[in-house]
Amino acid sequence: QQPVQSPQAVILREGEDAVINCSSSKALYSVHWYRQKHGEAPVFLMILLKGGEQKGHDKISASFNEKKQQSSLYLTASQLSYSGTYFCGTEEDAGGTSYGKLTFGQGTILTVHP
């Protein structure tokens, strides 16, 4: 069952902030965030692990609420280059046997205008 992302789309002006949410009904080991621009491959943004560890790009921030199986991606002071579709991918907490198997949400389309 795929995670649910909200909102489905968001429009910003440069400099504005946005939050994208990802919610799963499964117990998770990790949450991943990727951005995909039109016609391009998805690009890694961040991993948030059960237990609190995070790895990702310095300018990206996110949170993972393990009790609620929810994650949020925070985009601050948006730039034109932030435009694209943001996907969260979840990895179930299955004792390390779910390696490589990410279940992606439907995506959130972010558009940043000048």
Added chain:
Amino acid sequence: KAGVTQTPRYLIKTRGQQVTLSCSPISGHRSVSWYQQTPGQGLQFLFEYFSETQRNKGNFPGRFSGRQFSNSRSEMNVSTLELGDSALYLCASSWGSGSYTGELFFGEGSRLTVL
């Protein structure tokens, strides 16, 4: 270093035919995952290979198969193509070790159109 390379980038097939897609991972990466991307279903996991062994498989029919070679290159095959198989097929590579899925490096995909 070179990224993930997928070939062919575009292909058109007719119903009933079969297709083979190829993926060359980043040098040193031993894990290759395959995903199907469609407007309606989004990104769906097909399978993952590590050191020539399939470690995980998604919920796709048996017409979808894959393999990985000793140099970590991977191929996926779809037999008896259906119209619904039209999609962008993405390959992603990663180191493959550790207790969790690390950063995935995606290729640009192979866009399959089934007529």
